[in-house]
Amino acid sequence: MADLRNNFVGIKSPNPFWLASAPPTDKAYNVERAFKAGWGGVVWKTLGEEGPPVVNVNGPRYGAIWGADRRLLGLNNIELITDRDLYTNLREMKQVKMNWPDRALIASIMVPCEENAWKSILPLVEETGADGIELNFGCPHGMSERGMGAAVGQVPEYIEMVVRWCKQYTRMPVITKLTPNITDVRKPARAAKSGGTDAVSLINTINSITSVNLDTFSPEPSIDGKGSHGGYCGPAVKPIALNMVAEIARDPETYGLPISGIGGITTWRDAAEFLVLGAGNVQVCTAAMTYGFKIVEEMITGLSAWMDTKGHRTLDDICGRAVPNVSDWQYLNLNYIAKARIDQDACIKCGRCHIACEDTSHQAITQYVDGKRHFEVMEDECVGCNLCVNVCPVQDCITMVGLEPGVLDERTGKAVDPNYANWTTHPNNPMARQAAE
Amino acid sequence: MGTTETGILSGRLSPVEYEKNFSDLHPPLDEHEALVASDRCYFCYDAPCMTACPTSIDIPLFIRQISTGNPIGSANTIFDQNILGGMCARVCPTETLCEQACVRNEAEHRPVEIGRLQRYATDIAMRENRQFYQRAEPTGKSVAVIGAGPAGLACAHRLAVKGHDVVIYDAREKAGGLNEYGIATYKAVDDFAQAEVDYVLAIGGIEIRNNQMLGRDFSLNDLLAKHDAVFLGLGLAGVNALRAEGETAEGVEDAVDFIAALRQSATKADIAIGRRVVVLGGGMTAVDAAVQAKLLGAEEVTICYRRGKEHMNASEFEQDLAAAKGVTIRHWLQPKRIIARDGKVAGIELDYTTIADGRLTTTGETGVLTADHVLKAIGQTFEADGLGIITLQSGRIVVDAEGRTSLDRVWAGGDCVLGGEDLTVSAVAQGRDAAESINHVLAAASRPAVAVA
Numbered sequence A: 001m002a003d004l005r006n007n008f009v010g011i012k013s014p015n016p017f018w019l020a021s022a023p024p025t026d027k028a029y030n031v032e033r034a035f036k037a038g039w040g041g042v043v044w045k046t047l048g049e050e051g052p053p054v055v056n057v058n059g060p061r062y063g064a065i066w067g068a069d070r071r072l073l074g075l076n077n078i079e080l081i082t083d084r085d086l087y088t089n090l091r092e093m094k095q096v097k098m099n100w101p102d103r104a105l106i107a108s109i110m111v112p113c114e115e116n117a118w119k120s121i122l123p124l125v126e127e128t129g130a131d132g133i134e135l136n137f138g139c140p141h142g143m144s145e146r147g148m149g150a151a152v153g154q155v156p157e158y159i160e161m162v163v164r165w166c167k168q169y170t171r172m173p174v175i176t177k178l179t180p181n182i183t184d185v186r187k188p189a190r191a192a193k194s195g196g197t198d199a200v201s202l203i204n205t206i207n208s209i210t211s212v213n214l215d216t217f218s219p220e221p222s223i224d225g226k227g228s229h230g231g232y233c234g235p236a237v238k239p240i241a242l243n244m245v246a247e248i249a250r251d252p253e254t255y256g257l258p259i260s261g262i263g264g265i266t267t268w269r270d271a272a273e274f275l276v277l278g279a280g281n282v283q284v285c286t287a288a289m290t291y292g293f294k295i296v297e298e299m300i301t302g303l304s305a306w307m308d309t310k311g312h313r314t315l316d317d318i319c320g321r322a323v324p325n326v327s328d329w330q331y332l333n334l335n336y337i338a339k340a341r342i343d344q345d346a347c348i349k350c351g352r353c354h355i356a357c358e359d360t361s362h363q364a365i366t367q368y369v370d371g372k373r374h375f376e377v378m379e380d381e382c383v384g385c386n387l388c389v390n391v392c393p394v395q396d397c398i399t400m401v402g403l404e405p406g407v408l409d410e411r412t413g414k415a416v417d418p419n420y421a422n423w424t425t426h427p428n429n430p431m432a433r434q435a436a437e
Numbered sequence B: 001m002g003t004t005e006t007g008i009l010s011g012r013l014s015p016v017e018y019e020k021n022f023s024d025l026h027p028p029l030d031e032h033e034a035l036v037a038s039d040r041c042y043f044c045y046d047a048p049c050m051t052a053c054p055t056s057i058d059i060p061l062f063i064r065q066i067s068t069g070n071p072i073g074s075a076n077t078i079f080d081q082n083i084l085g086g087m088c089a090r091v092c093p094t095e096t097l098c099e100q101a102c103v104r105n106e107a108e109h110r111p112v113e114i115g116r117l118q119r120y121a122t123d124i125a126m127r128e129n130r131q132f133y134q135r136a137e138p139t140g141k142s143v144a145v146i147g148a149g150p151a152g153l154a155c156a157h158r159l160a161v162k163g164h165d166v167v168i169y170d171a172r173e174k175a176g177g178l179n180e181y182g183i184a185t186y187k188a189v190d191d192f193a194q195a196e197v198d199y200v201l202a203i204g205g206i207e208i209r210n211n212q213m214l215g216r217d218f219s220l221n222d223l224l225a226k227h228d229a230v231f232l233g234l235g236l237a238g239v240n241a242l243r244a245e246g247e248t249a250e251g252v253e254d255a256v257d258f259i260a261a262l263r264q265s266a267t268k269a270d271i272a273i274g275r276r277v278v279v280l281g282g283g284m285t286a287v288d289a290a291v292q293a294k295l296l297g298a299e300e301v302t303i304c305y306r307r308g309k310e311h312m313n314a315s316e317f318e319q320d321l322a323a324a325k326g327v328t329i330r331h332w333l334q335p336k337r338i339i340a341r342d343g344k345v346a347g348i349e350l351d352y353t354t355i356a357d358g359r360l361t362t363t364g365e366t367g368v369l370t371a372d373h374v375l376k377a378i379g380q381t382f383e384a385d386g387l388g389i390i391t392l393q394s395g396r397i398v399v400d401a402e403g404r405t406s407l408d409r410v411w412a413g414g415d416c417v418l419g420g421e422d423l424t425v426s427a428v429a430q431g432r433d434a435a436e437s438i439n440h441v442l443a444a445a446s447r448p449a450v451a452v453a
Helices: A028-038 A086-099 A115-126 A158-169 A187-196 A234-250 A268-276 A286-291 A295-310 A352-361 A386-390 B016-020 B031-039 B050-051 B061-065 B073-080 B083-089 B105-108 B114-127 B151-163 B192-201 B221-228 B255-264 B282-296 B314-322 B425-445
Strands: A007-010 A010-012 A018-019 A041-047 A061-067 A072-077 A103-107 A134-135 A174-177 A199-202 A207-209 A211-213 A217-219 A230-233 A259-262 A281-284 A338-342 A399-402 B142-146 B163-168 B205-209 B229-232 B252-254 B277-278 B300-304 B328-330 B335-341 B344-357 B359-370 B374-378 B411-413
Touching: A010 A187, A018 A295, A028 A041, A028 A086, A028 A295, A041 A086, A041 A199, A072 A234, A072 A286, A072 B255, A086 A103, A086 A115, A103 A115, A158 A174, A158 A187, A174 A207, A174 B083, A187 A199, A187 A234, A199 A234, A230 A234, A234 A259, A234 A268, A234 B335, A268 A281, A268 A295, A281 A286, A295 B205, A338 A386, A352 A386, A352 A399, A352 B163, A386 A399, B016 B255, B031 B061, B031 B114, B031 B411, B050 B061, B061 B114, B073 B114, B083 B192, B083 B425, B105 B163, B105 B328, B142 B151, B142 B221, B151 B163, B151 B192, B151 B205, B151 B229, B151 B425, B192 B205, B205 B425, B229 B425, B252 B255, B255 B282, B255 B374, B277 B282, B277 B359, B282 B314, B300 B335, B314 B328, B335 B359, B344 B374, B411 B425
Parallel strands: A018 A041, A018 A281, A041 A103, A103 A134, A134 A174, A174 A199, A199 A259, A259 A281, B142 B163, B142 B229, B163 B205, B229 B411, B252 B374, B277 B300, B277 B374, B300 B328
Antiparallel strands: A007 A010, A061 A072, A072 A230, A207 A230, A211 A217, A338 A399, B335 B344, B344 B359
16 A cells, blocks of 8 residues: 655645645634545635735636536636634634644745735744645735735745745745746746745646626626636646646756645546656645545545555655656657557547548548548558547547657658657757767 | 226326326426537537438537537527428437437447437427528419428428428328327427427418318319429328228227327327227337327237337337337237127237248238237328329339429429338428429529520
């Protein structure tokens, strides 16, 4: 049985599945239920400074997009940080941590970009016994208009400054949560590292309008006929999050900086992908908000079963394993040649591979052979683009098969070159390094 | 259930039982069900379902329109090819047509519910009386259509769209043909056939003259004298004789008459049915009659078919439906003699049959079934009275690919033509295509001749 125990910047939890700072972690009642369900840790919903708490809209807070059968694919929200009194939250945090000493409890914090604001809240949080803090530099809506959240996360200098204050005024580990609403996510990560952060967590939500009401011409969610952009999350954002995690994991300047991976994690498989791309643990929100806390059972057993099957004993055996395989395009092997192959026994003859290739790509899949409806790859036209694989409704019906070195590529009429060769040395590249003459 | 008294009796059930037994066989999909069902469509390219549809409805497109919340556009797509798409959605043997071709069968042995989705879209459009077609400028041409069944209605509608005036002559009280008189009640409830006739006629330019029978009230030549073209959608008015002794005994009835009477009855309580019913035949009509006999309260209903299960014209689905309703289907039995007592049916003697040297033959063994009601569903025949010298083959009208008969200015389609599949949807396709052919000829005739320099 795989050992799923997690040690993230010294914070221990029985498994790597934490609930992200969000509505599911806003109060003791929810967090107690989450721990009972088996979650390894929670990042308590973001605390603001002392005084009257923020207020939320009193209309809808969420918008969504759906896939087939109304499966939720993407969710956006315009909810702010906790709208409960600071001391109520602190009291509950302390009690929950006492009740669940083996679980991780992290406090998410967002206060104005002033040294005193951070200096005064940190001891209060420390007193609860929380295991660490997460700096909310990510929230893209509402709070950012007040100079907090993503407004800080989009300015690397501010990130570095605030992280430095936090490291100065608390002994707790500092996790800096990054916004994806930025051109190059490595910049804020580097700034956080310069400030002395113990880890980064990402991604926070993405600026979004999920839909527009075509009767009222108002964006959804609509508050009295108006809408504003919200923060987008859920399965749809996972590819964006994976890339950003990988970018930081392989950046020489931040290499080795612990990462808590966030963004659309719905199943054990999603979590495993974040872990192998360099995350030390993962945070989940939308999946829990869609299906309830019980999904963690699937995540734990799924990850464990996969690790057992593959012979991985601990999380250290898998974390970051895919990072060396993330490359720049220019270093991809141009001598690797793959062709699509259709399993005729699995083919249901829907014709989608044909029409996708015929209308939009390379005219490399037949529709009829000997007068019969028959879909087959014409290797002399196939560039190996993989579109047919992606549009085929039957899993593993179409696969990409790499040609062995020496085999004839019917498209180019040349044998497959066994040697690795990339764009940097390609004759068509005007910037190619010339061999010394 | 009600009384088990022997004899052909009405009112065997309570009103509640009649109501329940003759309600919609497949209740309509609600919006949620339609969205879930439409999600399963893969939007196949050059879709096999579309090829399998005799009217070539663009099925992937109409289903995609449902899935995107556009049922009206979906109905438009359906009606473009099949103006009787509402009835076809109810009565088509989809399990042998579009749904049999669905690629989902390959993947998970369960097709997309194309028929029910078609009903969903067409029901909405018809309920809102959304009309999608306007008549072209009047051409001044007049076409006679004989028969207001599926072929005739489809032909008339397409001709009206093209701007021609249409007069439909129909022998019955009501228009609709088999849609009105020949469909099992639970397949088209709430007087749907008449609602559909009204929907089709709303285009304008179509006049229906009821109780006008070819050969009795007019001849083909009469119509050719009055109209520019004639379409024959006559259907099959005759029924095959049993050719068994005792056929005239009280209690021997044609299944088509029994089904028609049921359709015309509001409550069904007035339709008399025997205690032990034997239905002779192996097609859809046999199943429709047998199932409804059971639903009327018959204690025992047995279909006797003279060949094997694999030879039955009734689809697998229909056979299963009959079995589910408690009908016994027996094969390799051919009627030999109706046993009558006091002039009334008391039983039926049957020959066991087999195939020897490729021919159906009796084995010499016989059996007897007790019965007080025998329904004959052994096939219908075409009656050619009043047609004159039109070319027939195997008792049906010979037509070419466009529906032209051997006579100038006369087209035909539906069950009365040779090579038809005896399906509503095929009749619609033939009526529609004949209309295109008629329009082509009429338009060519009305174009002024152009001198060739």
